[in-house]
Amino acid sequence: MAASAQALPDWPYLEMLTRFALALALGLLIGLERERRKKEAGLRTFGFIALLGAVAASLGDPYAYIILGLVGLLTVFLNIQDLRTHAGTELTTSTAMLVTCVAGILCGKGHTLTPAAIMVVSTALLAWKDILQGFSIGLTERELRSALLLAILAIVIYPALPTGSIGPLGLIEPRAAWATVILIAGIGFVNYVLWKAFGTRGVAIAGFLGGLVNSSVTVNELASRVSLNATGAVAKAAYRGILLATAAMVARNAVILALLAPAVAIAGTGAFVGMLAASAVFVFVPRGASGQAAPPAEEPADNQIVLPFSLWSALKYGLIFLLLHIVGVLTQKYFGNVGFYVVSAIGGMVSSASAVAAAASLAANGQLALDAAANGAILASLASVAINLPFVLRVPNRRFVLSIALAMGIIAAVGIAGMLLGEPLAQMVTEYFPAAMQAPLQPQP
Numbered sequence: 001m002a003a004s005a006q007a008l009p010d011w012p013y014l015e016m017l018t019r020f021a022l023a024l025a026l027g028l029l030i031g032l033e034r035e036r037r038k039k040e041a042g043l044r045t046f047g048f049i050a051l052l053g054a055v056a057a058s059l060g061d062p063y064a065y066i067i068l069g070l071v072g073l074l075t076v077f078l079n080i081q082d083l084r085t086h087a088g089t090e091l092t093t094s095t096a097m098l099v100t101c102v103a104g105i106l107c108g109k110g111h112t113l114t115p116a117a118i119m120v121v122s123t124a125l126l127a128w129k130d131i132l133q134g135f136s137i138g139l140t141e142r143e144l145r146s147a148l149l150l151a152i153l154a155i156v157i158y159p160a161l162p163t164g165s166i167g168p169l170g171l172i173e174p175r176a177a178w179a180t181v182i183l184i185a186g187i188g189f190v191n192y193v194l195w196k197a198f199g200t201r202g203v204a205i206a207g208f209l210g211g212l213v214n215s216s217v218t219v220n221e222l223a224s225r226v227s228l229n230a231t232g233a234v235a236k237a238a239y240r241g242i243l244l245a246t247a248a249m250v251a252r253n254a255v256i257l258a259l260l261a262p263a264v265a266i267a268g269t270g271a272f273v274g275m276l277a278a279s280a281v282f283v284f285v286p287r288g289a290s291g292q293a294a295p296p297a298e299e300p301a302d303n304q305i306v307l308p309f310s311l312w313s314a315l316k317y318g319l320i321f322l323l324l325h326i327v328g329v330l331t332q333k334y335f336g337n338v339g340f341y342v343v344s345a346i347g348g349m350v351s352s353a354s355a356v357a358a359a360a361s362l363a364a365n366g367q368l369a370l371d372a373a374a375n376g377a378i379l380a381s382l383a384s385v386a387i388n389l390p391f392v393l394r395v396p397n398r399r400f401v402l403s404i405a406l407a408m409g410i411i412a413a414v415g416i417a418g419m420l421l422g423e424p425l426a427q428m429v430t431e432y433f434p435a436a437m438q439a440p441l442q443p444q445p
Helices: 002-007 013-036 043-059 061-086 091-108 113-127 129-137 141-160 174-198 201-213 215-224 232-260 262-267 269-283 311-364 370-393 398-419 422-432
Strands: none
Touching: 013 043, 013 091, 013 113, 043 061, 043 091, 061 091, 091 113, 113 129, 141 174, 174 201, 201 215, 201 232, 215 232, 215 370, 232 262, 232 269, 232 311, 232 370, 232 398, 262 269, 262 311, 262 370, 269 370, 269 398, 311 370, 370 398
């Protein structure tokens, strides 16, 4: 008796109580969903399974394997009984029982976030049954092909590309160019899903989030949704989405400056704040892009939804990105600081975030004057606004084009006016706030 008592593990009471409580709570969570749907395995069953898994894992791996096997047998008996009474099976509930047992085992081993995340996701999958079923049933063949193609671009092709620069002068970066292709395809696909799921209500979300990543891609995608016969709601939604993408791009660039070089951010405050204010005015004006009061939001018709993304368009944009990257590197190499504004403008057409970060880094290291860095960052943002205009000009809806062109023109004019204040603000920062000249993000030795 003494030997067997010594063989038992010495469990810290509070620690083990916490593990068992977490396992029980997670089991009750998924059991509550099963109970609500009136399944044979409900609240108490899932609570017991999670608790058994935690206790077994605390005793050791062999006990955990035994309990997992017993739960597997329980699912077999459950399905046999269900076949006898209902002529069906409970495969989803059986799988959920096995997942619950594994989560309980993880809790018994001391894990917390991992089993909690697993159980929350599993419960969500069970609770969203109707939504997921409706989405799957409504999925067309071309939509499925687009999703598979996007996965091939990101998972199969991208890892196979060489890292770093290649070529005689090291000007070509295959992964960077292909990442742009994936980015275009991904934003197009997310925008398509939001448009289909929420109608015109999802465009504002897609516009703002897309603008944080790449405003040009987002504007191109939103503009392609507007046809000659687009309804007022569709045109208004695209109008707001494009302006929100522009505002998100400006806000992102201002935050990059503030993090990398606060002094440059202060010097460019006039331009960035002015551009944000102008964008907000156009986003929240009561009249839509159609020039009339917008009708209530409606679901777009089937003929207004095109493919989730165009692979050819993505590849063309990736090629343009690659060419502009090569030109930018050569310009900076042979012209030095003289070509800084040219590089900023070119960089703003491709990735204004990269151009803004480069300007902030040069100023923080003392390689560039404060006002020059601020002007370069503003110029990159203005170039990002300007490069978006051709995407809008090809839309056959003339009223929509004029509305966007007017808004972008005023936003750019406000940015240029704010850029003229850069030099006085830079002098003020240098004179009164010398501590702001130091970069806050210095690498540690």
